Amino acid sequence: METPTDRFRKVKNLIDQDALLLSIGDVATATGVSTRQIRYWEKKGYINSTLSESGQRKFTYFELLTVGMIQSRIEAGYTLSGAVKEVQETSGVFKELRKFLQERMDQVNEISTGYEFDLGEVEGVDENKHLFLSLEKGHKRSFKVKKCK
Amino acid sequence: METPTDRFRKVKNLIDQDALLLSIGDVATATGVSTRQIRYWEKKGYINSTLSESGQRKFTYFELLTVGMIQSRIEAGYTLSGAVKEVQETSGVFKELRKFLQERMDQVNEISTGYEFDLGEVEGVDENKHLFLSLEKGHKRSFKVKKCK
DNA sequence: CATCTTTGTCAAATAAGTTGACAAACATTT
DNA sequence: AAATGTTTGTCAACTTATTTGACAAAGATG
Structure with a gap:
């Protein structure tokens, strides 16, 4: 029989593998950064993308977050290169966090x-x-510490 | 000054708001389900999408996971409708989990x-x-329970 | 055997993505 | 001040993606 753990792991695989590759327009809409900006930032080496078979840019979710973080610093008054520097110094935490979870x-x-x-x-x-993360019926959610059998 | 919490919350907003809307081709590639199947499954009401201004389907990340979960059951031998039923009964956990985190x-x-x-x-x-989640330099990662000041 | 479900494929039209170029606003250097 | 570098918008010409609707075929169901 397929256990909840089995089912969970299949979804986890889908999330883990960076199978999701985003089109430039979807990154632009999600972050509020224009496609022109995204292409330029990539040319400067600030962000990365891969090319699909047909030659279209594809971005990982982490790159989308990078674009969003850079944009957030620009809105806070940084120059582009200053924003990039800050993001490069701090964005590693998100990768670490994801990996740990x-x-x-x-x-x-x-x-x-x-x-x-x-x-x-x-x-x-x-x-x-x-440590347990408990999701109970009725939306009661909590962390618990207890003996594991 | 901008604290780590401030920076974290900005990224969290980007993740939280379902700002990311995916194109059908990217969902297809990520899940291994054809665009024809995705459109048919949507027509049957098994999955949902919104339409962009220009009339193109856009999918949330949760819908991508739904497509992936259905596909995973089909590969396990279920019929389409059987797979959908199973997924509808179990996929709520992922929404709960995300909300809690x-x-x-x-x-x-x-x-x-x-x-x-x-x-x-x-x-x-x-x-x-x-409860604390600790990310230390040198990739030492752990959960900790301790007094909070 | 007849019917329903499910998916592939094709066609014609619209939208999105690609590169390259020109321009403009702005900052930095000389 | 003038020259140069950075950054982004916009346009053009071309390729790729997406849309709908239709026909077909394989498989399941009654």
Whole structure:
């Protein structure tokens, strides 16, 4: 039988693999940056894209976030190159965060009251206890620390 | 001055707002489902899309996941309608999960060794303690439970 | 066997994406 | 001040993507 963990992992794969490649117009609409700007920023090496078989630019979700972060600094008064520098120094956190959550969110159990994700070890509590993310019916959501069997 | 929390929230906004609307071809490539199938599934009411000003279908990321989940069940031997039924019964968890993480991931502090996200209260530990997600330099990543000042 | 479901493919039209060039606004240097 | 560099808009000509509607075919269902 297919368990909730199996189903979850399939969706996780879809998210993990950077299978999603975005068209330039969709990046532009989502970030409020023009396609002309995106192409220029890429030419300058500030952002990256791959080319599809037919020669169209495709962007990962992380590149979309980079575009959005640069734009946000420009709106705050930075020059383009200044904005890029700031973003390059700080954007790594988002990759780290994503990687960590991908690693830890891997095990989910269906229980009578809903779903429970086992997020593994936590510093600062008994060693035989794990952190759980609990999604209960009725939109009751919480983190829990308890023994794992 | 702009704090790490300020910067984080701007990126979070970009992610939260469903600003990202995907073209049908990008959904097709990411999921391995043909554009013909996607249009048919939409006609049957199994998935949803909005229309851009110029009349092109646009899909949210959740709809992409829905397409991927349906496809995954079809590959497991289900009929289309059977796959859809299963997905409709289970996909809510992902929306719940996203919503919960969006709510809890809102506060981040820069500390000497890296970054620390305050995820708030945890059941099963002292009431004056919070759960933290810690991203340290050198890729040391962990959950921590400790007092919050 | 007849029917419904599901998907592929084709055609004609519109929209989106590509590169290259010219221009304009603005900042930086000499 | 004049010259140069940065950044973005816009236009043109061309290629690729998307849209709808129709026909066809394979498979499931009754």
